Amino acid sequence: MSHFLEFRSITKTFPGVKALSDVSFAVDRGQVHGLLGENGAGKSTLLKILGGEYIPDGGQVMLDGTERHFTRSRDSIDAGIAIIHQELQYVPELTVMENLLLGHLPTRFGFVRRGEAIRWTRDNLQRLGVDIDPLARLIDLSIGQRQMVEICKAVLRDATVIALDEPTSSLSHRESEILFRMIRDLKARGKALIYISHRLEEIFELCDGCTIFRDGRKVAEHHDLSQITRDQLVQGMVGREIKDIFDYKPRALGEVAMTVQNLSGKKVPTPATFSVRKGEILGFFGLVGAGRSELMRLIYGADVRATGTVELDGIKGNITSISQAIHSGLVLCPEDRKQEGIVPGRSVSENINISCRRHYRRAHFFVNDSAEAGTAEGYIKLLRIKTPSRHQEIRFLSGGNQQKAILARWLAEQDLRVLIIDEPTRGIDVGAKNEIYQVLYGLAEKGVAVIMVSSELPEVLGVSDRIITMCQGRITGELNRTDANERNVLTLALPVSAPTPAAAPVTA
Amino acid sequence: MQTTPTQVQPLPAEPTSASANPPSAPPPPGRSAGQQKLIKFASDYSIILIFLVLFVVLSFNVEYFFSFTNMKGLALSVSQIGMVACTMMFCLASRDFDLSVGSTIAFAGVLCAMIINSTGSIVLGVGGSLLAGAAIGLFNGFTIAKLRINALIATLVTMGAVRGLGFIASHGQAVGISNEAFFNLGNNDLFGMPIPVLFWIGCVVVFGVMLNKTVYGRNTLAIGGNPDAARLAGVAVDRTRIYIFLIQGVVTALAGIILASRITSGQPNAGQGFELDVIAACVLGGVSLAGGRATISGVVVGVLIMGMVQNAMNLKNIDAFYQYEVRAAILFVAVLIDQLKNRGKTS
Ligand SMILES: Nc1ncnc2c1ncn2[C@@H]1O[C@H](COP(=O)(O)OP(=O)(O)OP(=O)(O)O)[C@@H](O)[C@H]1O
């Protein structure tokens, strides 16, 4: 009774999916409560119920001792609840300031005091320790920065309950630190917080207690995380033990598969040169905004190049366009799954087959439904994509399962030579991460060159045969697996410190 | 944005102590999965239901409505709209728009009539007209896909320019056609069906298969659903969009030729407001203006609803002026349904 926010026996069913069944837990003021669980376990659904987006089929939401019925987002906002959703909900064409003040701009006379609004935004961003220009448009910011804007929006609303759905999935280490500081501050000010993450370190670092979900059910609840080990949490989440999530085994490398020479473009001003070998997993590490994704897009032919060439072994000439790249076996799995990955209103099967269907089409024109169904079903099984059927529209899948489907799109390519994956495990649960790494190793084993861009240092260190670091649009260093450690990789990736000669071998 | 001396305070409103707010209204009943399925079914097939209900109501209430002759006439009257709706479906599904079809209909008819009159050859007339339609479509597609001009603006430009061309070529006069063999196309039956209706059925079959069974159709829907994602997935976005408009141009010209044959002349005034009828029929048939969603059955039903309403009004002798109001009302309802459906989907 005495709890500030309490969920009692919440149940929610979607056609073909039991998203939540009989879930109860509570959060008090001054507490951070973690929600853990596999992809599709029902975490985001719970937050959407709290946010008034979904109406539960059964159960109660109690706030400060009274039962609440949120039927629209507005109800929830008015009750002092702020939610940072997994899929960001900003207006890309508007500025940071406008996004922060959206819906709160006074409309009585229809005019806005612009100077004051800018000052307010700047002051508050500064107070929160966020260094973003109030007048930048959101499309011009990195995903991490957009995420920070969303977080600030919720924090500045001065809500009493703040729920964050995988807020760090696209944040750099440094931005995460800023976020953690904000969270501790909110906690000290007596807010009740709910925190969803697949990164267990963060749960240990931030949370007072946590609830673990599996298939819509609560399987465990912990009130004292100091008594719990990481392995116990993993066991609770995925129902099995994962000894070493990376499980790396050395492989024999082949010849050079792709050579990138003097490649530069708008956001990668300094020409980049490097190569990757067959069977190699090459990690690209850098802080958010280091230009890694931009470099990858240049390689793929998605953006306009200023200079440079991309050459594949066994294929004559420079790869300059996306279609040329795909036909030569060079593919890019993009960073931003919502904007650049999924086609939301189309089925899971369509989303998986959109590119690889050219291998099966009949008379160059007709799609081969049975072959496509086979591919879709195969990958749904292999990656354990949780969906009632392959015909489900992809937007109804949980975030992590959408990510898996987009990965499947590229894994389904035949004759892959070079696979570039940008943040492959964003939003993916621990167990599935392990499985995805196994798939990558399998590809590498078959001689595919894999370039993996990641902001997760442990992942880069754990999976890569070689690591290239970038900073401010420039390649700053290159380390072999055996030489790389957290410290020297970070040193190379950080903007301020010039790389020390010992830690930094030649810049390619 | 402007600076004014109003007293606005650009701080977010903060009326947010939880206990300060009274608890909200009693719970709305949660919906069971079965109910949700039913709702989804109803919303997916709502338009077919509306069609059936309307059909029954009109059959019982409007004299002469329910007869084979009237049905044939009804189909004939919407056959041009029906043809163009098939290609407009692709256009809307890829998140584009085409306002130029009405002008193209007129121009194609005028051009066809003039070529036939001056050369005496039907083949040349039809061929020349189709080529002109292709050129108009290509121009639309190129400006939209390559020059990245908003489809609304680009086709507004061609809408005006092509209408003007029709008037210039015909000096503003109807062009009577001298070769009577040409009239067979629009006025004869084949297998007991008017030839224009057969063309419509042909379009429905061809474009239905294109939408559902071909890479081109799937790509169109993907582009409409998320153009950025489609491009990164290797879909030839620009080329597909150009094809969409090119094909639309050709089919529209064909519809214009058939119309000219039906009315035995090329009319520079023909097809005014035609584009809106076509778009209304598509939207009525569940094609989303936001792109990514279309079914051929929906489009057929949408066209039939337009035709039925028109037909019933004619049978009831309702003044043509009021018919405008009714058509406007239908368009409004169509867009409203589209809007409500989308709203249901995001929440
Ligand atoms: N609107 C919806 N319609 C149908 N099914 C849905 C809908 N929203 C969620 N689901 C299903 O409910 C289940 C729970 O989804 P939810 O998004 O809550 O998972 P999650 O725990 O947040 O997963 P992730 O870690 O991947 O984000 C999933 O199987 C998902 O497919």
Ligand SMILES: [Mg+2]
């Ligand atoms: Mg989620």
